[in-house]
Ligand code: SF4
């Protein structure tokens with residue numbers, strides 16, 4: 263059990279300073295356009311100090327807290343894939359010069375990223391994308407470069423969002439692996455402090471430079487109580503242990519027709535999902551036909567192009583596309599990557615413009631699985 | 637593609653429209669010289685007076701069909717064109733003037749014009765594709781400059797233009813925008829609207845007005861339900877789908893569902 267230490271808010275600023283001094287670009291939660299999004303952070307005042315969020319299916323609002331908590335909200339519309347598996351990535355470009363075609367591959371960019379304020383579900387999501395994008399025979403060099411040398415500061419969730427269900431997915435609310443440092447925020451009788459523990463040698467080294475002191479047993483007990491209460495107050499739940507079998511046994515369930523009448527095939531759920539990794543490649547050329555480039559951008563199994571083969575799209579109906587998304591996340595991902603594709607972050611529920619709720623869809627299939635026959 | 641060795645000839649044709657899409661071509665300041673070098677702009681009433689008769693490798697057609705004369709003329713354009721690409725909401729859906737399709741044209745002609753007998757017009761405004769085969773449709777009101785350049789470039793290279801038909805939401809999320817509908821309660825047609833604008837309105841905290849028309853597989857009914865929950869009434873809903881692409885089938889049917 264690594265030793266827990268205690269930091270004041272000033273001590274936490276010292277952590278930001280230490281990371282900057284080490285040459286990291288720090289990305290963390292900030293406020294923009296009435297939401298918590300991930301962007302550059304230099305000082306604690308860049309964080310959403312004293313804010314929380316109210317999340318429901320298809321609904322997100324910021325609200326004031328009655329304290330100055332720095333991490334008193336759940337995850338917002340962005341996930342870390344904005345920085346690690348970027349929305350658009352140029353792959354190569356080519357130039358026609360006399361009789362030659364010169365192809366230049368895009369060199370991978372390796373910004374030294376420090377991810378500040380990563381939640382437990384997100385650590386799991388990053389681990390899943392690592393497995394998908396780096397684990398197989400074909401490694402994604404761009405992802406690899408952006409992932410290398412990350413310094414990850416995790417935050418244990420002190421509040422659960424209205425659409426969170428990490429407790430069901432065994433992915434939170436406490437960070438257990440994949441971080442350099444992990445924080446638990448405690449505000450008790452007006453006194454603001456952070457428990458901090460290191461998960462890697464580099465974390466130990468950075469921590470040794472901070473004005474931290476040994477955490478009291480009372481604070482350690484308090485942090486445990488905070489996490490227990492977060493786990494108790496999940497906005498959603500999903501019975502996940504047999505969901506793979508449930509869905510694969512009910513590929514013709516009438517609920518797929520029902521959700522097809524409600525789904526807009528807009529693709530929002532896939533793009534906000536921290537584990538969805540799909541991209542399409544697009545070519546561009548100049549007017550004279552002497553230069554061209556290929557890039558990739560995030561795509562979604564909700565688009566028609568996604569499954570377009572000669573003659574048409576394989577998954578043309580709304581039903582087929584919603585079913586692809588949900589069965590991939592919860593069922594076939596296990597076969598493909600030996601893990602669930604869902605970490606219970608709730609983003610797809612909150613950011614669906616019509617509030618389609620993956621936990622409700624599973625429940626509906628479960629509850630009627632007897633009648634529908636299996 | 638033109639036969640090799642000859643500069644392809646481009647024509648721009650105008651039907652019932654505001655000229656905004658043609659102006660997009662003139663607005664391609666940085667690219668215009670490149671375009672002029674790559675193609676012979678053989679017919680372009682907005683930019684030049686000289687008209688060249690003959691055959692065109694690429695015809696860009698702006699505007700909808702609203703008169704018997706235009707219904708004839710478009711066949712002539714088709715005959716003269718190897719490739720015919722329609723540009724903008726008028727040419728691809730019938731435009732704002734497609735509102736006439738919901739009204740009695742004879743009646744308002746009698747109200748608006750002093751000499752109604754001088755007016756020769758059709759009862760409807762229809763897209764070009766309702767009259768002749770079209771090789772490619774470029775959406776927007778007006779079209780986006782970058783997409784027009786992409787269509788011309790793709791034509792010159794003999795490849796398919798990259799103008800995805802998915803929702804505006806996808807562009808919105810690629811940009812990292814915060815969804816105005818979910819986070820602000822602002823009604824937005826992005827989920828049912830064809831991409832191409834780069835999520836322009838949501839990037840400025842406005843809802844999408846649907847000016848690119850319906851996306852590839854639009855499902856407006858559940859969106860209308862969500863818009864109702866945000867406070868839009870029946871009449872608001874009928875009107876929001878009835879603008880530049882009022883006559884596009886998915887929007888027309890949805891607006892008619894909200895007829896009083
Ligand atoms: S499927 Fe939904 S809840 Fe699960 S990880 Fe993706 S966005 Fe989060």
Ligand code: SF4
Pocket residue numbers: 532537538539540561562563564586587588590591
């Ligand atoms: S759910 Fe769809 S977008 Fe997400 S990873 Fe699977 S196929 Fe790709």
Ligand code: SF4
Pocket residue numbers: 524525526527528529530531532564613614615616617618
């Ligand atoms: S489930 Fe919701 S967010 Fe996903 S495609 Fe359907 S309507 Fe869009």
Ligand code: SF4
Pocket residue numbers: 530615804805806808809813814815816817818824825826827835838843844
């Ligand atoms: S703001 Fe509009 S276009 Fe953007 S994601 Fe939300 S609903 Fe879609």
